[in-house]
Amino acid sequence: MLGRLCPRTARVAHPGEDLPRVLKARLEKLAALKERGIEPFAYSFDVTRHATPSVAAFEEREGEAADGERRRVAGRWAGRVAGFRSHGRSAFADLEDHTGRVQVYFKRDSLGEDSYSLLALLDLGDWIGVEGELFRTRTGQVTILAKDLRLLGKSLRPLPFGKVETDPGTGRAITHSGFADRESRYRQRYADLAVNPGVREVFRARTRIVTAIRRFLDDLGFLEVETPVLQPLYGGASARPFVTRHLALNRTLYLRIADELYLKRLIVGGFDRVYEISKDFRNEGIDRFHNPEFTMLEFYQAFADYEDMMGVVERLMTTAAQAAGGGFGRTFHGVEITLAPPFRRLPFVDSLAEALGTDPLDAPVNVLRARAEEQGAGDLEGAGRGKLLDRLFGELVRPGLVQPTFVVDYPKELSPLAKAKRGEPRLTERFELFVAGEELANAFSELNDPIAQRARFEDQAALRAAGDAEAQMVDEDYIRALEYGLPPTGGVGIGIDRLVMLLTGQTSIRDVILFPTLREAE
RNA sequence: GAGCCGGUAGCUCAGUCGGUAGAGCAACGGACUUUUAAUCCGUAGGUCCUGGGUUCGAUUCCCAGCCGGCUCACCA
Numbered sequence: 001m002l003g004r005l006c007p008r009t010a011r012v013a014h015p016g017e018d019l020p021r022v023l024k025a026r027l028e029k030l031a032a033l034k035e036r037g038i039e040p041f042a043y044s045f046d047v048t049r050h051a052t053p054s055v056a057a058f059e060e061r062e063g064e065a066a067d068g069e070r071r072r073v074a075g076r077w078a079g080r081v082a083g084f085r086s087h088g089r090s091a092f093a094d095l096e097d098h099t100g101r102v103q104v105y106f107k108r109d110s111l112g113e114d115s116y117s118l119l120a121l122l123d124l125g126d127w128i129g130v131e132g133e134l135f136r137t138r139t140g141q142v143t144i145l146a147k148d149l150r151l152l153g154k155s156l157r158p159l160p161f162g163k164v165e166t167d168p169g170t171g172r173a174i175t176h177s178g179f180a181d182r183e184s185r186y187r188q189r190y191a192d193l194a195v196n197p198g199v200r201e202v203f204r205a206r207t208r209i210v211t212a213i214r215r216f217l218d219d220l221g222f223l224e225v226e227t228p229v230l231q232p233l234y235g236g237a238s239a240r241p242f243v244t245r246h247l248a249l250n251r252t253l254y255l256r257i258a259d260e261l262y263l264k265r266l267i268v269g270g271f272d273r274v275y276e277i278s279k280d281f282r283n284e285g286i287d288r289f290h291n292p293e294f295t296m297l298e299f300y301q302a303f304a305d306y307e308d309m310m311g312v313v314e315r316l317m318t319t320a321a322q323a324a325g326g327g328f329g330r331t332f333h334g335v336e337i338t339l340a341p342p343f344r345r346l347p348f349v350d351s352l353a354e355a356l357g358t359d360p361l362d363a364p365v366n367v368l369r370a371r372a373e374e375q376g377a378g379d380l381e382g383a384g385r386g387k388l389l390d391r392l393f394g395e396l397v398r399p400g401l402v403q404p405t406f407v408v409d410y411p412k413e414l415s416p417l418a419k420a421k422r423g424e425p426r427l428t429e430r431f432e433l434f435v436a437g438e439e440l441a442n443a444f445s446e447l448n449d450p451i452a453q454r455a456r457f458e459d460q461a462a463l464r465a466a467g468d469a470e471a472q473m474v475d476e477d478y479i480r481a482l483e484y485g486l487p488p489t490g491g492v493g494i495g496i497d498r499l500v501m502l503l504t505g506q507t508s509i510r511d512v513i514l515f516p517t518l519r520e521a522e
Numbered sequence: 523g524a525g526c527c528g529g530u531a532g533c534u535c536a537g538u539c540g541g542u543a544g545a546g547c548a549a550c551g552g553a554c555u556u557u558u559a560a561u562c563c564g565u566a567g568g569u570c571c572u573g574g575g576u577u578c579g580a581u582u583c584c585c586a587g588c589c590g591g592c593u594c595a596c597c598a
Binding site: 023024091092094103105143157161165180195237238239240282284285287389390394415470508521 | 548566
């Protein structure tokens, strides 16, 4: 395990310590390089070519009947040495840059004795610059014939490269050995990224998704804003916060658990469409769907209701799916999922009525509690109807929501910030989007009546007093903002990490967060 | 928080029914001027997660702990 290695090997800067052989050997090479007057840590390199596009360009020109000069693909490549095969007076290296790999051929005759002897001081993981020209080897591989070699950055610690083989049948890359230990991969993401191109691709896809969402919202006239991470009161969701302290102000502040209440303040202020892609923080358990800090998209649109927002969410989802690549079809947890709109709509109460065989709004609370306990949901002491219905929904309905489904019209107690449903005051105009049994989005017609909002906050305060630690706090400043006047507004929250998981087929949130939260090592 | 599984060389892993451990790759030395999981010959590399217990002897058995994974609970 790498964790054990660290205490002894972390201090590479002090040669002479009892370092593992591999590090020692590299330090010796470093010394040899300096002795020869070669700077092992260069300042810059003028890159004119990249691996994959240059090979593509070569193959394209090869087909053309142009004259020799125009067909040449020459220049300077830079990358990391990801493979090395030495044959005495010639050698092959795999050079990997951000676009992929290209093979380099070093021949003593064309490189010269001096440069060629430098190869002996190279290691896997070194950054090198190569000047040369593409050609095709006897076995048909497009390869750089190196005319000059420059060391750009010496690698002192061995990267756990696996050997990559191309399956002749499918053409797929098979990696042997490699870097698989999940703990080490998360703790040393830099090494994980360096040796696992598939991991790099997941995070590129993540950025493509986020960029596409930004463009989508920008094009609809939404204004991207930034609201406080440090908040005097936390609200907008039900969760335990991280608590911190500002010394100069001598006051307690909370890391936000949501940005909802601030964004709606901005609608009060007259921005009619706003959004924020924010890091939110919830001081709760960690599992493969939860990380203490995670990325949330919230957007609010004046004059819209939750029906309007369902349409926006459908379009946003398909935009994101296209950005991730791979069309609308997805395999998640071994299940086929189709993200093509329109998504199914399922009333919360109807779904539960069917599962329970009774009307969830009329059934006595003790009956609901008994049914919930039957389902093995323990600790429902003091739980009100809302919490019980939510629990029952989670047990009976939610697991079956595999294809994208908007669950609509939630009970009022569950939704203190949502507007009452037209014609059914016990419900709210709220929807959640479920895919593969997981909640991806949460939205409502926002409650814009300050008097009703105060009453909801007071209901929450009562729940809180009754022992519900997740009930929300009264936010007087938010009420004041509503008193100035909030237009009818539709609002949506989308968990970006979970969306990326779905769209890239990753089964753990840690595989879509570059540096996930872990316990302290050692 | 509970249950199960795991932690052995730089990496991926095997193994020891209790007698201080192996392979492949990586590394080091050598051969090889079109290889591609290069090949061939040789060398070196270990606090077997940590602490305690049992034992003549523990990497192995027992207990506790640490870290990770999975499942469940919690996180609407």
